[in-house]
Amino acid sequence: MRKEEYIISDFCIIRNNRAIVNGELIFSAPRHNTAAFLTALYRHLDVGYAKFFKMDSLCKLGFLASELILRKHDPILPDQADDTGLILANAASSIDSDRNHQRSIADHDAYFPSPSVFVYTLANIVAGEISIRHKLHGENAFFIDRQFDPVRMHAYATQLFDEDIIKRCLMGWVELDGDRYEAVLYFIQKSAGHKDGIAIFEPGKLNDIYLQGSDLWNN
Amino acid sequence: MKEVFIGAANIITSLGFTTAENMERMKAGETGIRHWNDKSLSPVPFWASRIDDSLLQKIFSIYADPRDFTRFEQMVICSVMGALKNSSVPSGDKRTLFILSTTKGNIDLLKNDMVRPGEGNRIYLWKSAEALQNFFSFINRPLIISNACISGLMAIIAGSRYIRTGAFDHVIVTGADIVSEFVLSGFNSFLSLCDGPCRPFDKNRQGLSLGEGAGTIILSSSKPGKEESRQIRAGFGFTSNDANHISGPSRTGEGLYRAIRKTLEHNPVQVDYISAHGTATPYNDEMESIALTRAGLQSIPVNSFKGYWGHTLGAAGVIESIAGVYSLQENILFNTLGCNDPGTENPISVIGNTHKAEVKSCLKIASGFGGCNAALILHK
Amino acid sequence: MEQLIAKLKAEIIEVLNLTEMTPDDIDADKPLFVEGLGLDSIDALELIVLLEKKYGLKIGTAEEGKTVLRSVRSMADFITANNKG
Numbered sequence: 001m002r003k004e005e006y007i008i009s010d011f012c013i014i015r016n017n018r019a020i021v022n023g024e025l026i027f028s029a030p031r032h033n034t035a036a037f038l039t040a041l042y043r044h045l046d047v048g049y050a051k052f053f054k055m056d057s058l059c060k061l062g063f064l065a066s067e068l069i070l071r072k073h074d075p076i077l078p079d080q081a082d083d084t085g086l087i088l089a090n091a092a093s094s095i096d097s098d099r100n101h102q103r104s105i106a107d108h109d110a111y112f113p114s115p116s117v118f119v120y121t122l123a124n125i126v127a128g129e130i131s132i133r134h135k136l137h138g139e140n141a142f143f144i145d146r147q148f149d150p151v152r153m154h155a156y157a158t159q160l161f162d163e164d165i166i167k168r169c170l171m172g173w174v175e176l177d178g179d180r181y182e183a184v185l186y187f188i189q190k191s192a193g194h195k196d197g198i199a200i201f202e203p204g205k206l207n208d209i210y211l212q213g214s215d216l217w218n219n
Numbered sequence: 220m221k222e223v224f225i226g227a228a229n230i231i232t233s234l235g236f237t238t239a240e241n242m243e244r245m246k247a248g249e250t251g252i253r254h255w256n257d258k259s260l261s262p263v264p265f266w267a268s269r270i271d272d273s274l275l276q277k278i279f280s281i282y283a284d285p286r287d288f289t290r291f292e293q294m295v296i297c298s299v300m301g302a303l304k305n306s307s308v309p310s311g312d313k314r315t316l317f318i319l320s321t322t323k324g325n326i327d328l329l330k331n332d333m334v335r336p337g338e339g340n341r342i343y344l345w346k347s348a349e350a351l352q353n354f355f356s357f358i359n360r361p362l363i364i365s366n367a368c369i370s371g372l373m374a375i376i377a378g379s380r381y382i383r384t385g386a387f388d389h390v391i392v393t394g395a396d397i398v399s400e401f402v403l404s405g406f407n408s409f410l411s412l413c414d415g416p417c418r419p420f421d422k423n424r425q426g427l428s429l430g431e432g433a434g435t436i437i438l439s440s441s442k443p444g445k446e447e448s449r450q451i452r453a454g455f456g457f458t459s460n461d462a463n464h465i466s467g468p469s470r471t472g473e474g475l476y477r478a479i480r481k482t483l484e485h486n487p488v489q490v491d492y493i494s495a496h497g498t499a500t501p502y503n504d505e506m507e508s509i510a511l512t513r514a515g516l517q518s519i520p521v522n523s524f525k526g527y528w529g530h531t532l533g534a535a536g537v538i539e540s541i542a543g544v545y546s547l548q549e550n551i552l553f554n555t556l557g558c559n560d561p562g563t564e565n566p567i568s569v570i571g572n573t574h575k576a577e578v579k580s581c582l583k584i585a586s587g588f589g590g591c592n593a594a595l596i597l598h599k
Numbered sequence: 600m601e602q603l604i605a606k607l608k609a610e611i612i613e614v615l616n617l618t619e620m621t622p623d624d625i626d627a628d629k630p631l632f633v634e635g636l637g638l639d640s641i642d643a644l645e646l647i648v649l650l651e652k653k654y655g656l657k658i659g660t661a662e663e664g665k666t667v668l669r670s671v672r673s674m675a676d677f678i679t680a681n682n683k684g
Contacts, residue, residue, distance in 0.1 A: 118405035128589030
């Protein structure tokens with residue numbers, strides 16, 4: 001029924017202090033805490049983007065995942081900015097920054113809410129940071145869900161593809177809650193005229209990739 | 220592609236617990252924004268639009284025990300029930316989807332949760348949505364959209380797409396947010412709160428007023444049985460990111476302009492009226508005037524509802540769209556309450572008094588932190 | 600005054616997360632915003648919080664902020680003028 005076929009052309013997984021792109025381990029730093037790991041990954045990638053240090057951990061995580069995947073993939077060109085979608089989801093929203101903000105207002109006698117913390121108390125800011133970095137003007141969406149749901153994400157993106165609202169899409173799961181974090185991002189595009197992708201864009205394959213990363217962690 | 224029909228709706232704000240009550244009080248020029256001295260929300264006095272707590276408890280008690288649901292959830296439940304009362308949509312059907320739009324949900328639980336971890340696990344929006352799903356016996360897991368201040372409008376756009384593509388027959392869209400210490404303190408640190416009721420698009424506007432509310436709008440693939448003259452449809456809508464700054468609006472109104480342009484390209488209607496975001500901060504209102512001018516809409520009557528309800532965050536896109544639907548049904552344009560002297564560098568046609576006018580279509584727009592923007596056409 | 604300026608430079612780097620800069624990288628007289636350090640609107644608000652938190656000085660409006668926050672030196676002047684330095 002669908003006119004076009006879509007493929008998962010690239011994917012990136014950041015979990016357990018390991019960064020993997022298309023199945024290849026790019027970087028690992030097993031003994032760091034989360035904050036130190038994210039900084040170490042940033043330096044390893046030699047990104048050169050000073051704004052990184054202003055971001056909260058959730059945004060750093062999403063930013064790095066998008067950086068990794070878009071380095072593997074061809075860069076998004078200016079005439080692609082309007083029809084590149086960015087669809088993200090997580091379970092904990094921006095809880096890490098929420099807690100930081102709450103701490104700053106806990107004591108009415110030392111009441112100093114910080115604008116640079118408050119601005120990150122919205123999960124969709126991750127999408128904002130990625131959009132700024134890669135100049136993406138297309139459809140943005142941020143969903144909250146108990147866990148990554150490849151069926152729902154696939155359906156939502158497919159709707160946008162079918163209505164010709166987007167021609168390619170960066171989508172996935174960017175989650176950070178205390179010590180637990182994981183980012184799994186996919187690049188989806190039309191199969192016609194492109195190199196072979198990792199897999200056909202369908203929920204089963206999205207799920208395989210999502211779980212594939214976690215198998216590695218059991219070693 | 221199917222048409223998207225707008226059916227029953229409900230608004231709960233400081234101005235009432237039904238759409239009708241809200242509209243009547245707005246026609247009378249009332250604002251729900253008041254001065255508050257409440258140390259549980261702020262160490263200093265503030266202006267905000269708040270729902271009458273005792274009235275909320277009283278109404279909610281008809282449905283369930285208030286001890287089992289948080290304030291945010293009570294607002295959502297009352298609003299959905301308020302809409303379902305006037306609808307024959309089968310809420311417990313597998314062809315019905317519930318979309319929840321909110322920026323911070325039960326954020327007022329965070330204070331206690333940080334002292335006693337686990338006590339506030341309904342801070343997790345999916346947990347709160349689960350409680351709501353169980354209450355309503357929705358078959359499908361709710362879709363939760365949390366996308367800053369465009370959440371509500373995005374939820375209607377997403378819901379419309381699900382109907383148009385035949386994924387669902389009915390979508391119940393609810394947007395809600397509470398006034399909390401968390402959010403008040405945050406906007407205070409941005410120096411963006413007005414010392415008085417906000418003044419959208421006014422030359423001397425000084426900032427926004429926070430508000431709380433819940434709004435529900437029901438979308439269907441079949442006509443809900445209204446007379447054709449009152450039947451409003453949701454057209455095509457789009458979102459776009461400024462790709463400029465995470466909190467400051469784009470100086471060229473980039474994202475909003477692109478969203479408007481795509482919306483105009485896809486909807487073969489003339490825009491008779493614009494319901495703007497109009498938060499009354501110096502930068503937002505200026506940015507909107509730039510985007511509207513770039514889109515050639517500077518002569519179309521435009522208003523903001525923020526002077527009546529304050530900025531209701533996750534509820535804004537929904538309750539303001541409901542007001543847009545009402546405007547089309549009644550052929551009425553509402554005054555931009557709080558605006559005495561329109562003053563944006565790019566002049567736009569701010570509606571200065573509530574009056575009758577034949578309007579067939581409404582462009583609803585919204586913008587939010589993270590550089591996100593949305594636009595949608597509602598039409599007869 | 601010079602001691603206050605050195606202290607301010609270090610504080611600015613810390614509160615604005617200018618992780619890859621050192622105090623020597625900041626010229627006390629160059630503009631902090633637009634050109635110079637190229638700070639943005641959130642940085643300005645954060646510096647306003649710094650002045651209140653560390654020096655007990657309140658800036659009420661963005662307008663007042665623009666003058667006081669023009670450069671590190673204008674911040675130091677403001678602090679000294681209010682006998683807080």
